[in-house]
Amino acid sequence: MAPQIKEASGEKPAYAELNNLISEKLGGRILFATDDWFTVAENLLKGEFTEFGKWMDGWETRRKRKPGHDWCIIKLGVAGVVEGVDVDTCHFTGNYVPRVSIQAAVLTPEEEKVIPERKSEMGTEASDQQLKEVEALNSQEWTTIIPRSQAGPGYPSTRHTYLPSESNGRYTHLRLNIYPDGGIARLRVFGYAVPDWSLVSPTQMLDLASVESGGVCLEYSDAHYGHPRNLIGPGRGVNMGDGWETARRLDRPPILVADGKGVLEVSGYEWTVLRLGHHGNILKVEVDTHHFKGNYPDSCRIDGCLLKQGQHPTNFGNDDSLWLTILSPQKMRAHDHHFFEAELEKVGPVSHVRVVIAPDGGISRVRIYGNITPTES
Known part of the structure; x- marks a missing residue:
């Protein structure tokens, strides 16, 4: 049974005032991505938009021509609670991702080591061997905190898709799923750290x-x-x-x-x-x-x-x-x-x-x- 498609909010919610737990300056990192064909997934974590502008400032995968969908694994800069996210498709109008979901988990340093070494390079995709290695994480079974949801095109009035988290657990890693392919300019994960x-x-x-x-x-x-x-x-x-x-x-x-x-x-x-x-x-x-x-x-x-x-x-x-x-x-x-x-x-x-x-x-x-x-x- 296919998961229910969740309607997103275009209104800026209160949780969007919180900290972005995956920002580069906080230490957020892309650990794995299935495809970096047009632009690399690291762009999701950046702050302001760069001089590359409309055509390459975000994460954009190739038009998928085989079974499955694209996804990436993100390490939070600090372990914490996710209150909600902003899927920002700025500039992606005819090539934006139509649907997204997010899963989350707590990984130990030893568990993280099974992820193959990241090669952030345009025009590449994960090899069969790398996909096999990352399967050890069983990330497709992680807790779903954002169910499959519709995203909007990257026009000024529709670029921000705000989605509240359905979990108040503490997490260290996220899996961002895009269905089936396309582009996202920025992902912002709003919440707060929970130290021990x-x-x-x-x-x-x-x-x-x-x-x-x-x-x-x-x-x-x-x-x-x-x-x-x-x-x-x-x-x-x-x-x-x-x-x-x-x-x-x-x-x-x-x-x-x-x-x-x-x-x-x-x-x-x-x-x-x-x-x-x-x-x-x-x-x-x-x-x-x-x-x-x-x-x-x-x-x-x-x-x-x-x-x-x-x-x-x-x-x-x-x-x-x-x-x-x-x-x-x-x-x-x-x-x-x-x-x-x-x-x-x-x-x-x-x-x-x-x-x-x-x-x-x-x-x-x-x-x-x-x-x-x-x-x-």
Whole structure:
């Protein structure tokens, strides 16, 4: 019996604000693909579209003339929970994949070794021997998290096919199936990391907000030039687009005045809420304005609150009654690292932080270092 075809959503869902678990910068990798004839599967994981543009910026297989369908195996950059995906067929209009599905599994390093060495090269396809070797994974029997679903052509109004996951399990690898062949520009797998917290000592200090720790961006006031989820990405930002940048606030005063500490006195500000990967006590904060020279914020403040699991109040980021100040407003500098430790207030364990910048501008990364504490149920 053929699987039921699932209708996709063209509306951008809430899970599309989460981290892309297969992005190249996070460590996502293509381990195997049945066909790389027109373009290689690695293009699925890239960020922005390249100069190659319409005709070769994605994964496109040959027109299949034998039984079966094309598929590839993807290793997540971090093991975690998949909330949903975006199958983006941008530029693929007469050659897009009409249907897709996704399966998932947890593989050990030893199990991963059975996958034949990847040769990422246009004009190639997997040999019979390579297909036989990868059969040892029995990947066609992995858990189906996205059932067979229709995808849209790569026109601006139909290129994004949003599909929610039907599993809340933790996975390390995905199998993307395309039926039977064609092209996809990008695959984005939205979710959050799930570390093994039993391996972390309560005395160990780590960045509780990072993608690797399971941190996610939940809400924000403005993301005109760059999404605030970039704040918790790995490494330092590669450019301004790899950070959080807001539009200029229209309510900023016509003539700016500073207080005794040099911080501008403005009523307006922008904010983003980050859910930590684990509850913890905040011991150190890092704010990096790397690349932001004429557009860095004047000041930055960090607030925190402790919520029970599953608790998510309405109007979360705007509700000042929920938040305690961890770091009072601190003057920022252009294109520089800022570290704060002695300046932090001891507010006890927190599960979420609110990053507040005034009046507007951009920052590259925020690190929230602390020790884990027992999770409130």
